[in-house]
Amino acid sequence: MTTIINATNIHRKFGEGNLVTHVLKGIDFQVKQGEFVAIMGRSGAGKSTLLYQLSVLDQPTEGSVVIDDTDVLKLNEKERTSFRLNTLGYIFQNYALIPDLSAEENVMVPLLMKGLTWEEARSKAQKSIDDVGMSGKYNNLPAELSGGEQQRISIARAIAGKPKILFADEPTANLDSVSGQQVIDLITTLNRENGQTIVMVTHEREYAVNCQRVVHIEDGKIVDEERLR
Amino acid sequence: MRNLRIGLLLGLRQIQRANKWTTLLIIFVMMFTFLNLIAVSGILVGLITGAERAVKAEALGDLILTEKDSEDRLLDTESILRELATYPEIEAFSVRYTGGGELEAHYKERRSLTAERDIAQVTVTGVDPILEDQMSGLSDTVIKGEYLDPNEEGYILIGYYYLEEFAEQFGDIFDTIANVEPGDTVRLTVGDISKELIVKGIIQSKVDQVSLNTYITEREFRRLFGRLDRNADQIVIRVKTPGTEATLKEAFVANGLDRLAKIQTYDEGKPKFITDIKNTFNTLGSFIGSIGIVVASITIFIIIFINAMSRRQQIGILKGIGIERRVIEIAYVFQAATYALIGSGLGALLTYGFLIGYFEKNPIHFPFSDGILVAPPEETFIRFLVLFVITLIAGFLPAWMIVRQNTLNSILGRK
Numbered sequence: 303m304t305t306i307i308n309a310t311n312i313h314r315k316f317g318e319g320n321l322v323t324h325v326l327k328g329i330d331f332q333v334k335q336g337e338f339v340a341i342m343g344r345s346g347a348g349k350s351t352l353l354y355q356l357s358v359l360d361q362p363t364e365g366s367v368v369i370d371d372t373d374v375l376k377l378n379e380k381e382r383t384s385f386r387l388n389t390l391g392y393i394f395q396n397y398a399l400i401p402d403l404s405a406e407e408n409v410m411v412p413l414l415m416k417g418l419t420w421e422e423a424r425s426k427a428q429k430s431i432d433d434v435g436m437s438g439k440y441n442n443l444p445a446e447l448s449g450g451e452q453q454r455i456s457i458a459r460a461i462a463g464k465p466k467i468l469f470a471d472e473p474t475a476n477l478d479s480v481s482g483q484q485v486i487d488l489i490t491t492l493n494r495e496n497g498q499t500i501v502m503v504t505h506e507r508e509y510a511v512n513c514q515r516v517v518h519i520e521d522g523k524i525v526d527e528e529r530l531r
Numbered sequence: 532m533r534n535l536r537i538g539l540l541l542g543l544r545q546i547q548r549a550n551k552w553t554t555l556l557i558i559f560v561m562m563f564t565f566l567n568l569i570a571v572s573g574i575l576v577g578l579i580t581g582a583e584r585a586v587k588a589e590a591l592g593d594l595i596l597t598e599k600d601s602e603d604r605l606l607d608t609e610s611i612l613r614e615l616a617t618y619p620e621i622e623a624f625s626v627r628y629t630g631g632g633e634l635e636a637h638y639k640e641r642r643s644l645t646a647e648r649d650i651a652q653v654t655v656t657g658v659d660p661i662l663e664d665q666m667s668g669l670s671d672t673v674i675k676g677e678y679l680d681p682n683e684e685g686y687i688l689i690g691y692y693y694l695e696e697f698a699e700q701f702g703d704i705f706d707t708i709a710n711v712e713p714g715d716t717v718r719l720t721v722g723d724i725s726k727e728l729i730v731k732g733i734i735q736s737k738v739d740q741v742s743l744n745t746y747i748t749e750r751e752f753r754r755l756f757g758r759l760d761r762n763a764d765q766i767v768i769r770v771k772t773p774g775t776e777a778t779l780k781e782a783f784v785a786n787g788l789d790r791l792a793k794i795q796t797y798d799e800g801k802p803k804f805i806t807d808i809k810n811t812f813n814t815l816g817s818f819i820g821s822i823g824i825v826v827a828s829i830t831i832f833i834i835i836f837i838n839a840m841s842r843r844q845q846i847g848i849l850k851g852i853g854i855e856r857r858v859i860e861i862a863y864v865f866q867a868a869t870y871a872l873i874g875s876g877l878g879a880l881l882t883y884g885f886l887i888g889y890f891e892k893n894p895i896h897f898p899f900s901d902g903i904l905v906a907p908p909e910e911t912f913i914r915f916l917v918l919f920v921i922t923l924i925a926g927f928l929p930a931w932m933i934v935r936q937n938t939l940n941s942i943l944g945r946k
Contacts, residue, residue: 359851359939380855387853398848398942402544412852414537443548459852 306370306467306499307333307356313364314351314522325351326362327522333467338493338500340510343519349503350471352519356501357390357469358382370466387415391465393489395472397452399444399459405431406440409459416463430462431455434488450481457488461498468492470502474509486512537854538861545838546866554870557834561874561922562881564827568914569882571823572816573906577890579809582737582900586805587797589667590740592624592767593776594783595800596792604762606791611766614788620779624768625666628657628752632721634693634745636708639716651693651706653745655719657752666769669734672741676713676732679748686731687717688746694733705743719747721755737900766792817914824918828925831870835863836929843933847941856934860927867926871919879915882906 314326325348333339333356343349354360355367358374367374370389377385392398399408409427410420418426428440434454444452453473460468470489474482490512492498502513510516511530518526546554587593596611598604605611608626615624635650660679664670669688670678679686691697695709711717715730728747736742753759770776776796783794839846846859887904894901933941940946 354939359942383850383853383855386851390853392852394848394942398844398851400541400544400845400849402541402548407540407544411537411540411849411854414533414540415854415858417533420536 303334303336305332306335306337307331307501308368309356309365310367311365312352312355312362312367314348314355314360315363325522326355328365329519329522329524331356331517331524333499333501335466335499336493336497337515338490338498338513339502340513340516341501341503341519342505342507342510342516344505347519348522349505349519353469353471353501353503357392357467358386387412387463389466391460391463391468393453393456393460393468393470393473395475397444397449397456397476399452399456401444404441404443405436405447405455405458408444408455409462412459412463426462427458430458433461434458448481449477450484453477453481453485454488457485457492461492467499467501470500472503472505474504474506482506482509534855534858535861538858539865541849541858541862542865542869545842545862546869549838553834557831557870558874558877560827560830561870561918562878564823565875565878565915565918566881566886567823568820568918569878569906569911570886570904571819572813573882573904574890574895574902575812575816576809577903577905578895578897578900579805579812580905581894581897581903583801583805583809584903585736585738585900586740586801589669589672589736589738590767591797591800592666592769593773593797594768594770594780595795595797596766596768596788597795597800598764599791599793604760604764605766606762608761608763608766611788611791614783614786615766615768618779618782620770620772620775620782622769622771623662623665624766625658625663626749626763627663627765627767628749628756628758629764630655630657630721630752630756632719632745632755634689634708635718635720636711636715638718649708651708653689653693653706653719654743655721655745655747655752655756657747657749657756659749660746663746666767667741669741669746672734672736673732674735676730679731679746681748684748684751685726685728686747687719687728688732688734689717689730690742690744691733691735692739692743693745697733697735719745719755724755724757726751726755737898739899820914824921827918828921831867831922831925832929835867835926836932838866839863839929839933843936843941844944846934847936847938847943850934850938851942859934860930863930864923864926867922868919871922875915875918879911882911883908 309329309331312326312329316323316325329352341349341352355362361375372385374382374385406427409430410423413423413426431440434457436451436454439447439451473485477485486509489500493500504510514529514531516528516530517524596605615621632653632655633650634653635648637649660681679688689711692705693707694711695707711730713730713732716727717730718725718727734741770779780794780796783789788794849859887906890904894903
């Protein structure tokens with residue numbers, strides 16, 4: 303399998319002078335295409351910060367990140383936005399849906415941005431919503447959906463554009479255990495049936511058991527790595 | 532096009548899901564800003580337009596024939612009148628003879644030659660009462676007594692500015708006579724000739740040419756002033772179809788009337804100060820209105836800023852999932868544009884559907900005019916464009932400020 307993410311010597315510092323906080327301290331991290339990797343660690347260990355560097359939402363203070371043969375640190379802001387649109391998918395812990403848009407429109411917006419026509423985007427959005435088991439909820443506003451349902455729509459939005467890599471930042475953090483397990487099952491299915499590359503941050507071991515690899519972070523460094531499958 | 536489409540979708544949905552009372556408030560702010568912009572200058576200009584309209588209706592008409600620069604009077608007035616009779620475009624006209632005289636009241640009660648005389652230097656206009664009334668509606672201005680009868684002689688109409696009791700409000704500006712009522716006798720002296728006249732009526736108008744004037748019949752005038760050649764000082768004409776005076780003037784010139792008289796349309800003949808005051812009031816109105824625009828743009832800025840700030844996380848998410856900054860800016864500019872359009876639309880509806888008609892029927896009474904609301908559509912459109920563009924900028928700036936913030940910080944709510 304080819305390496306789709308290759309992050310080398312990643313450092314991330316916040317603040318200036320005496321107030322500098324060194325969150326990531328020289329992390330090397332690779333993900334192969336089709337892999338489902340979990341990043342685990344205690345609160346404050348730096349797992350989400352690592353995810354943000356890998357997912358082009360933030361820029362490391364030092365190091366390099368190559369995704370799908372693109373050195374993302376060399377991209378300007380407009381190119382990074384376009385790269386995120388065309389290559390990456392995101393699932394945030396707070397669902398991150400736009401409250402003014404219906405479920406269907408939430409999924410459609412990135413598709414329209416990709417240049418699809420209204421009808422194409424709508425059709426793809428509905429199929430994606432169907433795929434996450436939310437048929438019939440196209441016109442519901444996020445506020446009319448439960449937390450688990452909102453996260454499913456968030457997943458539908460993330461996968462509708464068929465991203466090369468799906469990043470999930472603690473996708474079960476705000477869900478009850480039943481909804482959380484359903485979301486994890488859905489993400490696992492995406493990996494197993496579609497070969498979707500997934501990088502997920504979680505602090506709950508039970509949700510990482512379906513991953514192929516678990517990377518443990520502590521104090522800004524990778525301290526352990528286990529291969530589950 | 533793609534950015535525009537998505538921006539409009541986001542903007543439209545934000546408006547649809549926004550708090551209805553807030554939206555209503557913003558639209559009201561925009562509507563009143565529009566009205567402020569249109570109505571303030573419109574009423575200021577309307578004061579002058581009202582005065583101008585009255586001067587046109589009651590004094591100067593649509594076309595004015597006066598003496599040529601090298602002459603004292605209209606040449607061959609009889610020929611001019613015969614020529615005028617052939618134009619069906621003319622609705623009414625009046626031939627006026629003017630001169631100055633001394634009007635004296637209460638001379639019979641004067642006990643000694645050293646006692647102060649009650650006199651006023653006045654303008655005297657000789658008219659055909661019927662033609663003048665058709666032309667200027669002079670009989671409508673009579674507030675006491677009666678209008679002149681063409682078959683009677685020895686009567687005079689006196690403009691109320693010449694009467695002390697009416698002119699008091701203006702201080703000592705005007706030369707006046709005191710306590711004169713219809714039926715009283717006054718003496719009009721022109722050079723060495725004096726004639727006793729009975730006051731037929733007192734006339735009142737907001738047009739100085741009427742209120743600061745006295746009227747007698749033209750026969751009486753010619754005799755009193757020795758104007759036996761029948762050459763008049765002024766002929767004023769009203770056309771049947773307003774706006775056709777320039778065409779009629781061209782016809783007059785083509786038929787050689789300009790050899791006998793100077794021919795001017797109202798716009799050419801009106802005093803320049805009227806245009807100057809009108810322009811000054813317009814500028815003043817625009818200035819006052821522009822303060823309204825500044826207030827409205829700040830209001831829109833604050834509203835959009837608060838709106839965008841409260842949606843900072845959503846903006847971050849949109850950027851995070853690959854939506855371009857320009858799309859998000861379009862969404863906010865669209866909102867501002869919608870508020871401006873609806874507010875201005877309502878303002879325009881109110882202005883043209885109600886206010887102009889209302890002020891037409893119920894003018895604001897000022898001493899020198901009846902103020903109306905003047906809002907020419909082309910000027911209104913320009914003012915609307917100014918308001919619209921400024922609103923767009925006021926909507927764009929806060930969106931631009933917030934959209935350019937760090938994406939991750941926006942998503943996480945960090946400063």
